[in-house]
Amino acid sequence: MRAGSIVFWFGAVVFLAAVFLMTQAVGNEYPFFAGYVILQFVVLSVAWSILGGYAGYVNFGTNAFFGVGVYSAVVLVKAFQAPLAAQIVVAAVVGSLLGLGVGLLTLRMRGIFFSIATIAVAIIIETAVTNWRFVGGAAGIQLQRPPVMPPFDSYVKMLFFVQALLVVIAVATTRAIQNSRIGRGLQALRDDELAAECAGVPTLRLKLLACVISGALISAGGAPAAMYLQYANPESAFNLNYSVSVLAMSLIGGTTHWIGPVLGAVLLGTTQQLSAVTISSEVNVLVLGIMLVLFVVGAPKGLIGLVRRRSKLERAGS
């Protein structure tokens, strides 16, 4: 596993270096706008799969965590003109608290009850934010970006790099969980919660942990969106499409290994960006839904399951 770790971290450094080079070399801003969204979905999907993939608890309230991340950033900007790093950190903290709350509330709920409860929490939070005048309420709020600092010559390029950093953090965290006792405990939980409890696995604690970490990462991934758009309103920040897209990306990619959500997010995210201006948006979403159903019915282990005939990824745990 040590060799696997070295390979992983080497790969992460190469990835970040490539992203950085891109911000210095490419003048055009548009690829960064599009690329940011794809990286954002990687973060969200990877984070989601901690709870949804490993533990098997289908969180349909991803949009709540994302929206909370966006609005944490909004509050920080409006009240304190806080820098981006602070926005992300605070968003992560708020996201983890929300995750803790959701976890505690749904402690003894299984399966579909948990999923419905996450929808409930999402709607309640969205309603609350909509009624909160300080952040603009239903109307939304426009934000000004602070001037960008070198070595970046445009704010969007910096956001792109920041989101790449978040990708590395999210993937590293998920990978660490996957390869540890926590990961194995979560998988035991998913396979048969009752048996796991009888075998001594601290299922409740693990569930809470998964909720907290997943929540923190999703909210952190959402925070830069406030500066990316320079505008936030509850309807788009809490849009249900985040929940559906992330669910689809993770399940289509495959949830047994962290590379599944990455693959799913990159593939589907890129397709969405490419077709966003060509096909009608609804057809886009329809295709996503159909692919989700097809994969869920026909390819239960997702893309990595399809690819995985010969490779021994699962056992090596890279």
Place this chain on the structure above:
Amino acid sequence: MFSLDLLRDAVVLGLLLGCFYAAVSVGLSISFGLLDVPQVAHPAFLVLASYGVYLCNDWYDIDPLLAGLLISPLFFVIGLITYRLYYETFERRGSDAAVRGIAFFFGVAFIIEVLIILQFGVDQRSVSAAYIGKAWRLGDLRIPMRQLVAFAVALALTISLATYLSKTFMGRAIRAVAQDEEGLRLMGANPVRVKQFAFGIATAVLGIAGALLIIVAPVDPTLDRVYIGRTFCVVVMAGLGSITGTLAAALILGVAESIVLTMFGASWAPAISFALLLGVLAVRPQGLLGR
């Protein structure tokens, strides 16, 4: 602005509304309450049915209630097929299938919503009938006729379904399969067939419920989202599988929503059903009259 009159009005309307919620949720009581199928697409089917009723009304001038009855057999078949697909793919295959089962129904719900948007656009649709647009005077209270009609039909629907489940052989078989599958098999009935039939009925009911939906208020393709909260709230509060419980729980939800709407303003209305749901799940998950 608190006044006894306003409160009384809110309660009366809440009861009417609640009965309507019962009709809309009773199918879920069967598919989720009795059969344990994570039928998250139930509200999506409901909205689909209401659009079907809209088409009948718009193209052929058929009365919406009649249209609802006409499309019910179609929905029965849809229910049969859906259950078969679900059973073959998920129920047989074990634990991981639970996650995928939920995802499957979410996916189906989403697909239905988008297909409706592609076909009809995002604008609202409504039906016209003799009883829509008029109101009935009861003292100084004016009750819209459409709500009275919905109330009456919903009540009839719920009562007949409850009777069916308790008095007929098939109905009792359905309740039995929920409680003791082995026992049913020993008695010579095929549990899978029974469940499939039950799911078919649960979906067929949506035909009429869809008609009520579009009678009470105009529909739009995203309506299924808010009804996930309402229907699951009702079914969970009722205690899984109890039809009379469904009626009681729906009335409670209806009155609660109506009172909050009238007394405290509408900003918090969408959250009421979900808040109630969370409360029930956290405090008394087996519901009021649970099994």
Place this chain on the structure above:
Amino acid sequence: MNRRNVFGLGIAITMLGFAWGASAEEAPIKIGMSMPQTGALAGGGKASLLGIEIWRDDVNAKGGLLGRKVQLVVYDDKSSPAETPAIYAKLLDVDKVDLVFAPYGTVPTAPVLPLVKQRGLLLMGNFSFQVNSKVHHDMWFNNAPWGPADSWATGFLTLGKKAGGKTMALLSADQEFAQNLATTARAVAKKLDLPIVFDQAYPPSTAEFSSIIRGLNAAKPDIIFVASYPPDSAAILRAVNEIGVGDNVKIFGGAMVGLQFAAVMESMGSLLNGVVNYNTWLPEPSMHFDGTKEFFEKYTKRAVEAKVDPLGYYIAPYGYAMGQMIEQAVQATKSLDHKALAKYLRENEHKTIVGTIAYAEDGEWKESATLEAQFRGIKDKNIDQFRSSGKQVILFPEKLKTGDLVTPFEAARK
């Protein structure tokens, strides 16, 4: 001729064609925008786009701008503000457009303003409300006739007070546009000394208004000001029809969006009678300017194929006007320099098919031309009745007035 010869001939002709095309035309002037063609704002977006396209065809028929053809580059933003920043980045950096128009609607436009402010670009606004009030971009020009923010409320409430109203009720949807209006309404009410006896905001998804109307009636207001969006506007009118409002109500309506769209007007029919509501353009005698008639003839022909609002009164002519203003600015300054164009737009009056437009500091019209009109004598299921004058009588502003208020509201409904 054998196949090879035909092929060779084909290539030769094609290359000739390219050469001819390349030398005969200069690069077109590209105007970029996003437009909601799907989603909640699609109805208005498509009508607006048709208006702009008619302008493009007219200006190209006259030889284009500065000797170059005008080309529109349009992307669908799905009525969502999350899409527009990326779209405008694409328009500017990839498509390299020369000029930018805003999308139809306040919400998709909101994130675009900080972006154009940062890059120092001219932005022609399309029917947003107060979207520049916090950003203060000095190169923003809105095509909508709102003028100062309180014009709606002032017009409506003044009419109510003149009719003898002493108290008012305020019902608003809990979203951007309606809440902005509600704020102005409260300020105007204070100025006019009208106590507000009922003030409620409802979530945009509300479909059932009988309880809310009941609560409103219990407060016994004389003036009812409603700020709502299309689905709720229709539902509110239905509830009023079923439950009724008190006989003391002098005037009802104000800022109900949706009652300007042909499809809604047709389906509401006689439910509209008596309602006093805002509008932008109406087929009343005071609203005909140079080119207005010709525009509507072209629009009506194309609207049916394009599957957009068949009447097109509310939004489409203002799309055309956007084009006219840019056309005049470009031709006067003989350049595409954004600063020069902005200076011209700010300092001059512009003659368009919707009247003469002059701009204030904040990019809104100096004088409001928001109409308050009362529906009269509307029959059910008849869309063509709206093409004749007298169906929506203009009560405000004075300059464009074509009739007087019929009051009380319950009487005007018959």
